[in-house]
Amino acid sequence: MKVQGRPMRTIWLEPDGQAVGIIDQTRLPHAFVTARLGTLEEAAHAIRAMRVRGAPLIGATAAYGVWLALREDASDAALARAREVLGATRPTAVNLHWALEQMRQLLEPLPVSERPSAAKQRAAELCDEDVAINRAMGGHGLKLLEAAWERKGRQGRLEVLTHCNAGWLATVDWGTALSPIYLAHDAGLPVHVWVDETRPRNQGAGLTAWELGQHGVPHTVIADNVGGHLMQHGQVDLCLVGTDRTTAHGDVANKIGTYLKALAAKDNGVPFYVALPSPTIDWSLRDGVREIPIEQRDGTELSDVTGRLASGEVATVRVTPEGSASANYAFDVTPARLVTALITERGVCPATEEGLRSLFPERAGR
Numbered sequence: 422m423k424v425q426g427r428p429m430r431t432i433w434l435e436p437d438g439q440a441v442g443i444i445d446q447t448r449l450p451h452a453f454v455t456a457r458l459g460t461l462e463e464a465a466h467a468i469r470a471m472r473v474r475g476a477p478l479i480g481a482t483a484a485y486g487v488w489l490a491l492r493e494d495a496s497d498a499a500l501a502r503a504r505e506v507l508g509a510t511r512p513t514a515v516n517l518h519w520a521l522e523q524m525r526q527l528l529e530p531l532p533v534s535e536r537p538s539a540a541k542q543r544a545a546e547l548c549d550e551d552v553a554i555n556r557a558m559g560g561h562g563l564k565l566l567e568a569a570w571e572r573k574g575r576q577g578r579l580e581v582l583t584h585c586n587a588g589w590l591a592t593v594d595w596g597t598a599l600s601p602i603y604l605a606h607d608a609g610l611p612v613h614v615w616v617d618e619t620r621p622r623n624q625g626a627g628l629t630a631w632e633l634g635q636h637g638v639p640h641t642v643i644a645d646n647v648g649g650h651l652m653q654h655g656q657v658d659l660c661l662v663g664t665d666r667t668t669a670h671g672d673v674a675n676k677i678g679t680y681l682k683a684l685a686a687k688d689n690g691v692p693f694y695v696a697l698p699s700p701t702i703d704w705s706l707r708d709g710v711r712e713i714p715i716e717q718r719d720g721t722e723l724s725d726v727t728g729r730l731a732s733g734e735v736a737t738v739r740v741t742p743e744g745s746a747s748a749n750y751a752f753d754v755t756p757a758r759l760v761t762a763l764i765t766e767r768g769v770c771p772a773t774e775e776g777l778r779s780l781f782p783e784r785a786g787r
C-alpha cells in the first residue's frame with residue numbers, strides 16, 4: 422500500500438541489512454513513525470507492546486525475531502530460547518506459533534553456521550508469501566462484494582461493516598478483510614465502510630480509518646455499539662472481518678466484540694464473512710469457545726484513552742474513576758454457525774470442517 426503516495430510494507434529489512442524496520446503502530450494515527458528492531462528482545466517487545474499487531478504481521482515479526490536472535494548465537498539453545506521468548510508474547514493469534522514452527526523446521530536440521538542466513542532468507546520469504554496470500558484472498562472476496570452489489574441492484578453504495586483492523590497494517594501488505602475492499606474500490610465499486618472504533622485500543626478508529634483514508638476509501642467511524650442499529654435499519658449490506666485463529670470446524674477468534682456483531686448480523690439476515698490466510702487455521706482445535714486461548718491485557722488499556730488534544734499534543738487521560746477495576750479481554754470467539762462463509766487464499770467456503778478441508782485437502786485426516 423502507499424503512505425503519502427510512497428509504496429510501503431509494514432515490515433522490511435533495513436537497507437544496511439542489519440535490522441528490521443517496522444511502522445510503530447502505537448503512534449498512529451497521530452504520527453507516522455518507523456522504528457528499527459535489532460535484537461530478539463526488541464522484536465519481542467514490539468509484538469507485546471503492539472508496535473506491530475494483527476495476526477499475520479506478528480507472525481512475520483516473530484520470524485525476523487528468530488533471525489535477530491540467531492545472528493548473536495545460532496546454537497540449539499539459542500533457537501529454543503528465541504522460540505520461547507517470542508512464543509510468549511501474545512497467546513491468541515496462531516500465526517505467531519505457525520511462523521515459529523516454520524522457522525524451527527527449517528533451522529533445526531541445519532549446521533549452526535548456516536542458520537543465521539537461512540533464517541533471514543526464510544523470514545523474508547514468509548513476508549512475500551503473506552503478501553501473495555492476501556492479494557489472492559482479496560480477489561476471492563471481491564467476487565462476494567460484486568455479487569452483493571448486483572443483489573442490491575447497483576443502487577447507492579455498497580455498505581460494509583468491519584471491526585478492528587484487518588487491513589494492510591495487520592499484515593505485511595494488502596490486509597485480510599480490507600484486501601477485497603481495496604480491490605473493489607480500485608475497480609470502481611462505490612464501497613463505503615462502517616468502521617467500528619474497537620475499544621479499548623481503538624484499532625478501528627485509529628488504524629482502519631487511517632489506512633482507508635490513505636487509500637481514499639469512503640468510510641465512517643462508529644462507536645462499537647452502533648452496528649446492530651445500522652443492521653436493523655438496512656444500512657449494512659455485509660460484515661467483513663479478519664481472525665486471529667480459526668478452528669478446523671470454522672469457529673473464529675477475532676477482536677473482542679466481533680461475536681456481538683455476528684449475532685446482530687444473524688438476527689438481521691446480514692451476511693457475515695471472515696477473511697483468513699491459511700496460517701490462521703488451527704487444525705488441532707475443534708471447539709473454539711472452549712479451546713482458543715483468549716488474551717487478557719492490562720486494564721489501563723481500558724481505563725486510559727490516548728488522543729490528540731486541541732493544542733496538537735498527544736496525551737493519555739483516564740476515563741474511569743480511580744479505584745474501579747478494569748477487565749480487558751482482547752478477543753472473543755464467534756461460533757461457526759454465525760459465519761456465512763470463510764474467504765481464504767484458495768477460495769470461499771462454508772465455515773465447516775468439510776468446507777475448510779475441501780479447500781485444503783492436504784489437511785484431510787489430520
Ligand code: MRU
Pocket residue numbers: 474475476477514584585586587588591592596597598624662663664665675676751
Ligand atoms: O490485538 P490486535 O490488534 O493484534 O488484533 C487484531 C485483530 O483482531 C485482527 O482482526 C486480526 O489479527 C485479523 S486481521 C489480519
